Amino acid sequence: MNHVILKNSQSTAISNIPLLDYSLFYEHVLNLLKDNACHCVNYYAYKENGEQLRMICCICNDNTSGIYVFSHIYNLTSKPALESLTAVNTGMHVYEREITENFGVEFINHPWNKPVRFPTNGADKLKTADNYPFYSIKSHELHEVGVGPIHAGIIEPGHFRFICNGEKVLHLEIHLGYQHRAVEELFINKKSTFEKTILAESIAGDSVAANATIYAMLMESLGNIIISRPTSISRTIAIELERAAIHTGDLSALCTDVAYQLGSSVFQGLRTTLINTFLKWSGNRFARRLIRAGANPYPLNNELKKLILNNLESFETRFNEMADYMFNNPGVLARFEGTGILTKEQAQLINAVGMVARTCDIPRDIRSSHPYYNFNEISHKAICLDSGDVQARAMLRRLEVTQSLEYIRTLLATCDEEAATYTKEIKLMPDAFAIALTEGWRGEHCHCAVTDNKGNLKHYKIKDPSLHNWMALALVVRKNDISDFPVCNKSFDLSYCGYDL
């Protein structure tokens, strides 16, 4: 076999992962990716010792819920140049860029091998955020517009460089890295299970439940811990509530960007109802404190269940009436429809994930393809739209909010009470590899962990859905007026810190 097949949140001895030489590795990746049901969820490298890198590739099959994992050993002393996968499959671009940036591996024929995030321990110290190699076109007719890193608003930093012909955008290049905190390194440097839980919560402060849950899944898988049904329900509900809350907030922001004041205010107020539900559940408005590896400190009791149901009810009526009104407002529709179109072909090409893929009629959703926790019993069907424009991304949010509320109600009805349990140190399986995925509101989050022979974490890899989807934003603004950039950007609402790590 050229690969080992794992399920979501499964671990295996590292020796079970086949080692292929690069030509076979290369062929195998491309062969698997020929099937449209397969997409690469992680491909990364880490130093096994001073002289060699282990490159691990994880490819998900959406039809069989299997994850194919295989690897290649790269010699850091001889440093051979490798044939680029990106040259054949564009979706691999960011993985190879990351490997080049971290370890100086050369990929032959990579069409766009640009820096990803300027990490502190990068291979080439001369590459810094100040000398990013922007693409440029020499012409008297065209002009460039630089935006950022500091943007107009309360938002994270990133630099956008447009090449425009008059008001029309021809090209956009997005340069990130300003938020780099070396999170993956800290996962190794911090020692206790609990410290790392707090770190997982802070990977992206808008996807706390999604990231904290994957970390818990990995630790429980490597520590051979089986969690109770109420605990799993509690986490599933947290991720769905997070989805509903952030989607609602994004609808407000979309309204703001097209100067629709009513929607902007009402959806903001509605989001407060949802995040204050978290506040009453765990004491934090963004689901911090709620998810703990191997434990459930805030179990759902009858009082909480009642509170959640009441809040959902009060939310849903008001949400529907506002959404109905907004999606019938000609002023809003004129700005949303046909703006920032991502085609299905483009989405497939760049390996788009999550809600961006689903607005291009690609039913990519970890909840249905690689179900975790209670999605094994809910037969989740991904909602798909096909216009790929701002309107689709707004409408999908509306539909997904309703779907998430439905799931929360179904799960609450079957959730038994349990006593609170608290974090303890988890002993991990030595020399093992584990992978876990969840479908956060942006799309699939994937974390991989590798342990050493003493059962300590040796490497931790985080992939945010934004790693793929930033390229979608760069593509959709082409041929649009530059003044539509804000609403396009907001319609994706991608993560800077999740990408920069």
Add this chain to the structure above:
Amino acid sequence: MFDLIKIWKHQGRQYIPDVLSVTLPSIHAGKPQIEAKSCKNNCKACKDICPSKAIDINPVNLDLGKCVFCGECETLCPEKKIAFTPDYKICSNDQSLLMIYEGEQREIKLNPDKIRNEIKRLFGHSLKLRLVSAGSCNGCELELNACGNVNFDMGRYGIEFLASPRHCDGVVVTGPIVENSVEALRITIEAVPHPKIFILNGVCAVSGGIFAESNAVNRSILDIYKPDLLVPGCPPHPLTFISGVLALTGRSA
């Protein structure tokens, strides 16, 4: 038209009339209190579990500027000495006032001697701020955005976030201040006209938080620019931020 009126009516009153006297749910992790009880068997469970090294013992004390409000010390303490209260007024301009010692009962306040004279005089009615996120996780951004929404409506006090630093009276920083964004932060602070105020929002900005030991963090800029306000929290609740700024500009005790 009638649909519009219905929407308006169903929203009810969203704004909080007085942001300085809200009772948050008792579970909200605000100001912690440490009771003066003796610890048995040389217990240091709180110190050992703290993910951001905010706690020390003999006597037990907690640095709010480092605390991530995970509440784990409260859970683990066998004597039940530590309790997080819903008190959200936890801003100060003096690091020493953010230290909470066992047995101590006091409100967290600003040190009036450290508030520069021009702050009250110039910013008491209108304060425009520029946010710079320097390695933040977007949690603080979500809450700072919420400060201006229909619920908290910070704009009623003349406090607003603006786009251009040239139009602003001060800079708010979130995140531990990372190497890759330090230059952008420096340029932004320089671009704000004098006199200006400087606010560190969130545990990462105040002390580095859980990222303090990261190689990617470079806090040397704080040797040059001294903060006028420290806003603890992870992320700080909008009421924490607003009450802190009101206190700084002389609009509350």
